[in-house]
Amino acid sequence: MSNAVAHAEAHGHAVHHDALQHHFETMQQQKEASTLGMWVFLLTEVLFFGGLFFAYLLYRVWYFDAFAEASRTLDISLGAFNTAVLIGSSLTMALAVRSAQTNQRSATVRWLISTIVLGCVFLGVKVVEYADKFEHHHVPGPHFISESPWAAQEQLFFSLYFTMTGLHALHMIVGVGIMSVITWMAAKGKFDEHYYTPVEMAGLYWHFVDLVWIYLFPLLYLVERHN
Amino acid sequence: MLDTLKLPERHYLNNGHGLKSWLLTKDHKRIAIMYLISISVMFLIGGLFAAAVRVELMTPEGDLFLADTYNKMFTMHGVVMVFFFLIPSTPAVLGNFLIPPMIGAKDLAFPRINLLSLYLLWVGAAFFFYALFAGGVDTGWTFYTPFSSSASNSNVVPTALGAFISGFSSILTGLNFIVTIHRMRAPGLTWFRLPLFVWAHYATSLIQVLGTPVVAITIVMVAVERMFGFAIFDPVRGGDPVLFQHLFWFYSHPAVYIMILPAMGVISEVVSTFSRKTIFGYSFVAFSSLAIAVFGFLVWAHHLFVAGISTYSAMVFSFLSFAVAIPSAVKTFNWAATLYKGAISFETPMLYAYGFFGLFLIGGLTGLFLATLGVDIHVHDTYFVVAHFHYIMVGGAIMGYLGGLHFWWPKLTGRMYSEFFSRISAILVFVGFNLTFFPQFMLGYMGMPRRYHAYPDEFQVLNIMSSAGAAVLGVGYLLPVLYFLWSLKRGEVAGPNPWGASGLEWQMPSPPPTENFKEQPVVHGEPYEYTPHVAREANLV
Numbered sequence: 139m140s141n142a143v144a145h146a147e148a149h150g151h152a153v154h155h156d157a158l159q160h161h162f163e164t165m166q167q168q169k170e171a172s173t174l175g176m177w178v179f180l181l182t183e184v185l186f187f188g189g190l191f192f193a194y195l196l197y198r199v200w201y202f203d204a205f206a207e208a209s210r211t212l213d214i215s216l217g218a219f220n221t222a223v224l225i226g227s228s229l230t231m232a233l234a235v236r237s238a239q240t241n242q243r244s245a246t247v248r249w250l251i252s253t254i255v256l257g258c259v260f261l262g263v264k265v266v267e268y269a270d271k272f273e274h275h276h277v278p279g280p281h282f283i284s285e286s287p288w289a290a291q292e293q294l295f296f297s298l299y300f301t302m303t304g305l306h307a308l309h310m311i312v313g314v315g316i317m318s319v320i321t322w323m324a325a326k327g328k329f330d331e332h333y334y335t336p337v338e339m340a341g342l343y344w345h346f347v348d349l350v351w352i353y354l355f356p357l358l359y360l361v362e363r364h365n
Numbered sequence: 366m367l368d369t370l371k372l373p374e375r376h377y378l379n380n381g382h383g384l385k386s387w388l389l390t391k392d393h394k395r396i397a398i399m400y401l402i403s404i405s406v407m408f409l410i411g412g413l414f415a416a417a418v419r420v421e422l423m424t425p426e427g428d429l430f431l432a433d434t435y436n437k438m439f440t441m442h443g444v445v446m447v448f449f450f451l452i453p454s455t456p457a458v459l460g461n462f463l464i465p466p467m468i469g470a471k472d473l474a475f476p477r478i479n480l481l482s483l484y485l486l487w488v489g490a491a492f493f494f495y496a497l498f499a500g501g502v503d504t505g506w507t508f509y510t511p512f513s514s515s516a517s518n519s520n521v522v523p524t525a526l527g528a529f530i531s532g533f534s535s536i537l538t539g540l541n542f543i544v545t546i547h548r549m550r551a552p553g554l555t556w557f558r559l560p561l562f563v564w565a566h567y568a569t570s571l572i573q574v575l576g577t578p579v580v581a582i583t584i585v586m587v588a589v590e591r592m593f594g595f596a597i598f599d600p601v602r603g604g605d606p607v608l609f610q611h612l613f614w615f616y617s618h619p620a621v622y623i624m625i626l627p628a629m630g631v632i633s634e635v636v637s638t639f640s641r642k643t644i645f646g647y648s649f650v651a652f653s654s655l656a657i658a659v660f661g662f663l664v665w666a667h668h669l670f671v672a673g674i675s676t677y678s679a680m681v682f683s684f685l686s687f688a689v690a691i692p693s694a695v696k697t698f699n700w701a702a703t704l705y706k707g708a709i710s711f712e713t714p715m716l717y718a719y720g721f722f723g724l725f726l727i728g729g730l731t732g733l734f735l736a737t738l739g740v741d742i743h744v745h746d747t748y749f750v751v752a753h754f755h756y757i758m759v760g761g762a763i764m765g766y767l768g769g770l771h772f773w774w775p776k777l778t779g780r781m782y783s784e785f786f787s788r789i790s791a792i793l794v795f796v797g798f799n800l801t802f803f804p805q806f807m808l809g810y811m812g813m814p815r816r817y818h819a820y821p822d823e824f825q826v827l828n829i830m831s832s833a834g835a836a837v838l839g840v841g842y843l844l845p846v847l848y849f850l851w852s853l854k855r856g857e858v859a860g861p862n863p864w865g866a867s868g869l870e871w872q873m874p875s876p877p878p879t880e881n882f883k884e885q886p887v888v889h890g891e892p893y894e895y896t897p898h899v900a901r902e903a904n905l906v
Contacts, residue, residue, distance in 0.1 A: 159476075160471065160472075160880075161470065161471040161472040161473075161474075161476065161549075163885075167548060167549075170548055171474040171475070171544050171545075171548040171549070174543075174544045174547055174548060175474065175475060175478075175540060175541075175544045178540045178543055178544065178574055179540060181574060181575070182536055182540070182574050182575070182577070182578045183578070185575055185576075185578040185579050186578035186579070186581060186582050187582070188578075188579065188582075189578075189579045189582035189583055189586070189612050190582055190586070192612070193586065193597060193608060193612075196605070196608060197603070197604075197605075200603070201603055204603075277593075278593075278594065278595050278596050278602075279593055279594030279595065280594055290596075290601065290602040290603055291602065291603040293595075293596040293602045293603075294596050294597065294602060294603050294604060297589070297590075297595035297596045297597050298597065300589075300593075300595070301585070301586065301589055301595065301597070305585070
C-alpha cells in the first residue's frame with residue numbers, strides 16, 4: 139500500500155466522507171483541486187474581460203473628449219448605489235462561507251439568500267439604467283442620437299458600455315443561478331465543517347464578478363466628472 | 366510468444382455497454398475515444414474542403430467555383446481544421462487518455478468538466494454545421510474586420526459562435542490538465558520525473574487558459590457589432606480594425622503552439638522509446654516547452670507587419686519572433702542528441718517522428734524568413750505563408766498526432782495494427798505532404814497571392830504538383846482509418862508494453878481497466894530509464 143493511502147486512512151473521517159469522489163485520495167486533495175481549478179477559471183475570466191478593458195483603454199486615450207461627454211449621460215447616483223449594493227453582497231457572501239465553515243446551516247442559507255436578493259437589486263437597477271439609455275437613443279446603431287461634436291466616437295463609448303456592463307450582468311445572472319443551487323444544497327444539509335467547498339467556490343466567483351464592477355464603475359461613470 | 370497474450374477480461378471498453386454508458390461516462394479514456402471519433406469526422410470534412418480548393422487550383426481559370434464559393438471553401442477548411450481538429454487533436458485525445466495514467470492517477474481532476482468540454486465541442490460543431498447548411502461563411506478563418514462585420518453577408522455569427530463555444534471546450538480541457546498535473550501526481554512523482562509529454566501538455570494548457578478567453582471576447586465584440594450595429598471595430602465611427610487583428614492574434618498565434626507543443630511532447634516519448642535512451646537534456650526540453658508558451662504570447666504582431674504598425678514595434682516583434690526559434694531549436698537538437706548512439710529502430714511511430722523532424726525543420730526555418738521584416742513584405746499574404754504554416758500545423762502537429770496515435774494505439778485498444786500498411790501510410794504522408802506544400806513555397810516566393818481562385822498561367826505546373834501531392838496525402842491519411850478499424854477485430858493482441866517503453870502508462874494492462882491501476886503506483890526512479898539495472902530498480906521491467 140502506498141504512503142498516500144496510509145496517510146489518508148490515518149484521518150479516517152476524511153476518507154469516508156460522502157462528498158469524496160472516487161478518484162481523489164483525501165478530502166484535502168479534492169478541496170485543493172477545486173480551489174486551484176476555480177482560480178485558474180477566474181484567471182481565464184480576467185483575460186476574457188481583459189480584451190474589453192484593452193479596447194476601452196485604447197479608445198479612451200484616442201477619443202477622451204467623446205468618452206467624457208458620453209460618460210456624463212450616465213446616472214452617477216444609480217451607479218454608486220449599485221456599487222454599494224454589490225459590495226454589500228460580497229459581505230453577505232463572505233458571511234455565508236463563514237457560516238458554512240462553522241456548520242451553521244440556517245445562517246448559511248440566510249446569508250446566501252441575502253446575497254441573491256442584493257444581486258437581484260443590482261440587476262433591477264441595471265434594467266432601469268438600460269431603459270433610460272433606450273429612451274434617450276443612446277444605444278449605438280442606426281437609432282443613435284447625439285448633439286455633441288463627437289457623436290460618432292460616443293458610439294464607441296456606448297458600445298463598450300453595453301458590452302462590458304452586459305457581460306457583467308450576464309455573469310451576475312449566472313451567479314444568481316449558482317447561488318440558488320448552493321442555497322438549495324445548503325438547506326438540504328449537504329455542507330459541514332469538512333465539506334463546504336462549493337460555497338467557497340461560489341463565493342470566489344461572486345467576489346470576482348463584484349471586482350469587475352469595482353473597475354467598471356469608475357471607468358464608465360467617472361470620466362472627467364469634475365467638469 | 367504473441368499467441369500467449371490475451372486481452373484483460375475487464376477493461377474500460379467493456380465496462381458498460383450501450384450509448385448511454387458512453388454519453389454519460391466520466392472515464393477520461395472513454396471521453397478520449399469519443400474525442401477521437403469526433404475530430405476524425407471533422408478532419409474528414411475539413412479535408413473535403415481542402416480537396417475542393419486543390420481541385421479548383423489545378424487550372425489557372427476560376428472554372429469550378431465562383432470566387433465567392435471558393436472563398437467559402439477555404440474559409441470552412443480553415444475553420445474546421447483549426448477549431449475542430451487541430452486545437453483539440455493531441456491534447457483532447459492522447460492527453461486526455463494518457464495524462465492520468467502517466468502521473469499515476471485514476472482520472473483527471475474534474476471528470477464531469479471533461480465530459481462537458483466534449484459536449485461543448487459538439488455544440489460548437491453544431492453551430493458550424495448550421496452555418497454550413499445555411500450557406501457557409503466567406504471571411505477566411507481569421508474573421509478579420511471589416512470582412513466579418515460590414516463587408517460580409519454570409520453566416521459569420523453562427524460560425525464565430527461555433528469557434529467561441531469550442532474555445533470554451535479548449536479552456537476547460539486546459540484547466541483540467543493544469544489542476545490534474547498539480548494535484549493528482551502519484552507519490553514520488555516529482556515535477557522533474559514527469560514524462561515530457563506531460564510537460565508539453567502543461568505548457569499547452571497554460572496557453573489554452575490564458576489565450577483562448579481573449580479570442581472569445583474578440584468574437585463577442587465582432588458579434589455585437591454585426592448583430593446590434595455596435596461600433597467597436599467600425600472605422601466610420603472611430604473604431605480600429607487593426608485592434609481586431611491585435612486581439613485576434615494574441616490568441617491565434619499562441620494557438621499554433623497549442624497545436625505543436627503536444628506534438629512535441631509525443632515526439633519526446635517516441636524518440637526516447639525507439640532509440641532506447643534517456644532523453645538528452647531532460648530539463649532543457651521540459652523548460653523549452655514553457656519558454657515556447659511564454660514567448661508565444663509575445664510575437665502576435667508579426668502577423669501585422671503590413672497592417673500599419675509602427676516600425677519600432679515591428680522591429681521588437683520581429684526580434685521576439687526570432688527568439689521563439691531558440692527553445693524550438695533546443696528541442697530539435699536534444700532529440701538529435703537522444704538519437705546519437707541509440708539503438709534506433711524504425712517502427713511506424715518513429716517514422717512519423719522522423720517525418721516530424723523534417724517538416725518541422727522546414728516549417729520552423731521558413732518562419733524565420735517571415736519574421737524578417739523585409740522578406741515578410743515581399744511574401745506577406747502569398748502562398749509562402751500558406752506553405753509555412755501548413756508545414757508547422759499539418760507537417761508538425763499532425764505528424765506528431767499520428768505518430769502518437771500509432772504509438773499508443775495498442776494501449777487504447779489492446780491490439781496491434783498492420784506494421785506494413787502503417788509504414789506505407791507514414792511514407793505516403795511524408796511524400797504527399799512535401800509534394801503538396803513545397804511547391805507552394807515557390808509559388809509564394811514568385812508572388813502568387815493566397816485566397817484567389819484564379820491565377821496566371823505560369824503558376825500552373827507548380828499548382829498541379831501541389832494538387833497531385835494533396836491526393837497522395839489524402840490516401841496517406843485514409844489508410845490509417847482502414848487498418849486501425851481492421852486492427853480492432855483482427856489485430857494481434859499487443860500486451861501491456863509492446864514497445865518495451867518505460868512510461869508509467871505502459872504498466873497498465875492494454876486496454877486499461879476503468880480505474881487505470883489496481884493499486885496506487887509509487888514512483889522511485891527517473892523517467893526514460895532504458896539501462897536495464899536502472900529500469901529494474903525503478904520497477905519498470
